[in-house]
Amino acid sequence: MRRKRRLPPAPLPQRDGIDPVRVALPADGAWPTVRAYLVERLPVGSGVVDAMVRDGRFVGADGGPVTPDTPYLPGASVWFHRDLPAEVPVPFALDVVHRDEHIVVVDKPHFLATMPRGSHVTQTALARLRTDLGIPTLGAAHRLDRLTAGLLLFTVRPEERGAYQTLFRDRRVRKEYEAVAPYDPDVALPRTVRSHIVKEPGIIAAYEVGGAEPNSESRIELVEHRAGLGRYRLTPHTGRTHQLRVHMNALGLPILGDPLYPVVAGPVPPGDFRRPLQLLARVLEFTDPVTGAAHRFTSGRTLEAWEAYDTWARQ
Numbered sequence: 001m002r003r004k005r006r007l008p009p010a011p012l013p014q015r016d017g018i019d020p021v022r023v024a025l026p027a028d029g030a031w032p033t034v035r036a037y038l039v040e041r042l043p044v045g046s047g048v049v050d051a052m053v054r055d056g057r058f059v060g061a062d063g064g065p066v067t068p069d070t071p072y073l074p075g076a077s078v079w080f081h082r083d084l085p086a087e088v089p090v091p092f093a094l095d096v097v098h099r100d101e102h103i104v105v106v107d108k109p110h111f112l113a114t115m116p117r118g119s120h121v122t123q124t125a126l127a128r129l130r131t132d133l134g135i136p137t138l139g140a141a142h143r144l145d146r147l148t149a150g151l152l153l154f155t156v157r158p159e160e161r162g163a164y165q166t167l168f169r170d171r172r173v174r175k176e177y178e179a180v181a182p183y184d185p186d187v188a189l190p191r192t193v194r195s196h197i198v199k200e201p202g203i204i205a206a207y208e209v210g211g212a213e214p215n216s217e218s219r220i221e222l223v224e225h226r227a228g229l230g231r232y233r234l235t236p237h238t239g240r241t242h243q244l245r246v247h248m249n250a251l252g253l254p255i256l257g258d259p260l261y262p263v264v265a266g267p268v269p270p271g272d273f274r275r276p277l278q279l280l281a282r283v284l285e286f287t288d289p290v291t292g293a294a295h296r297f298t299s300g301r302t303l304e305a306w307e308a309y310d311t312w313a314r315q
Contacts, residue, residue, distance in 0.1 A: 011063035012079050014136050017127030018116060020079040031072040034058070038066075038078070052080065087123040088270040094128055097151065097297050102290050103164065104129065104138065104154045105297050110276035111268070113146040119270075125152055142168045145242070147259075147268065150177070150281025150299045163289040168239065176235050176283035177244055180305045181253040183222075183230035190221040193250065199241040204267065205260045206242040208250060216240040218247045229256075231306050233282075244279065255279050256305045278305045 012020040023041065031037040035053055039046045052058060056065035058080045066078055092109030099105075106125060113120040116127060130138050141153040141164040155161040167173050196212035219235040230253070234244045242261075248254060249261035256278040259265045280303055285296045 008061055008077055010079055011059055011061060012081065014130060015081050016084070016122045017124075017130035017136075018081075018084065018121060020081050023078050023080070025072060025074060025076045025078070027075040029072060029074050033068070034066050034070045034072055034078060035068050037072055057081065084121050085119050087119070087121065090123050091273070094125055094132075095300065096133075097300075098295075099133075100156075102156055102160060102288070103141075104133065104135070104156065105284065105295075106152050106154070107299050107301055108144060108149055108152050108281075109301075110147060110149045111273055114143040114152060115140050120146065126154070129154060141165050142173075142239075144281055145277075145279075147257075147277035148279045148281060149276070149301055150279075151284040151297055152281075153284060160290055167286055167289060171237065171239075172286060174235075174283070174285040175281065176233060176285075178223075178280045178282045178303060179232045179234055179244065179248060179255045180278035180303050181230055181232060181248055181255045183225040183228055184252060187251055187253060189232075190219065193218050193220055193247040195247065195250065197240040197243060197246055205264050206240070206246050208246060216243045216247070218244055220247065220251065229306065231303075245277075276304070278303045 007022070010020050010022065023038065025034070025037060029037060031040070035049065038058065039049050042049060053066060053068055058066035058078050060066060060078055061076065090109065090112045092112065094109065094112065095107040097105045097107050106129065108114070108125050113124045114126065116124050121127065126138065126140055130136055135156060137158055138154050138156060139158060139161050141155050141161065144150060144152055153164060155164050194214035194217045196209040196214055197206050197216045198209055199206040215238065217237040219237070221233040223231045223233050225231070234248070236243055245255055245258055245261050254262050257275045258277055259268055280299060280301055282299050283296070287294055
């Protein structure tokens with residue numbers, strides 16, 4: 001078995017919980033200087049690269065700044081911090097449910113992304129936790145949609161991350177969700193929903209393909225109902241993107257606050273926190289692959305549409 005090559009340590013510390021960018025210089029390169037390669041490699045133009053070089057923002061493995069005349073060294077690396085996008089702060093707490101030397105489990109609020117991606121970088125659970133807890137090695141073992149609240153598992157030690165990620169890949173984690181959606185007495189529950197879900201890159205909503213071999217499975221149960229609403233327990237047995245949202249919509253029970261199903265209204269605008277998706281990752285249960293301990297974590301959050309429907313509906 002071929003061993004994964006270990007990357008050299010970054011000579012720059014994290015900034016706001018975000019790692020510096022590493023640029024590897026090709027081993028077969030023939031550029032006269034590092035600056036010449038960066039101008040060709042980075043899509044920002046020579047003027048920006050030159051300004052960054054003047055400001056000492058590129059550094060080598062020893063932490064020393066790259067100068068205009070630093071010679072190109074095949075196989076070497078340089079690092080820099082990219083300019084981060086302006087982000088609207090997500091004004092909700094990220095609660096730590098459990099912390100030990102191996103894992104951190106948190107109760108994520110709605111509207112906070114799990115990991116840096118696209119326009120969401122520092123306003124993510126990972127970046128916040130690295131800064132708040134002082135654990136720069138923290139990494140995510142799995143993800144939740146930005147609009148979904150609830151339990152998330154992070155790992156402390158990079159060498160152990162794969163063991164925890166494998167739990168999710170091999171479906172050895174029991175996950176239980178809670179949702180608020182319309183109540184329809186004609187929809188027979190409980191039931192198991194199976195379908196073939198496709199999520200195409202660049203397309204905001206997933207969709208089902210009729211007649212295709214199922215690749216997703218969810219157990220849907222009605223817990224209680226009142227005033228035309230139901231509170232549902234959702235147990236996914238697979239982990240397709242938007243799976244629970246797609247399956248609830250297919251039953252004619254779209255989850256309240258969903259901007260994509262049944263009608264694609266587009267992404268929720270930054271700073272609009274009025275109508276959170278009424279979906280919560282309530283329970284996370286697994287046997288720890290490192291310590292052997294049996295874990296069961298429960299979210300302390302509630303879905304506001306169920307607790308105060310009249311107020312929520314007027315927003």
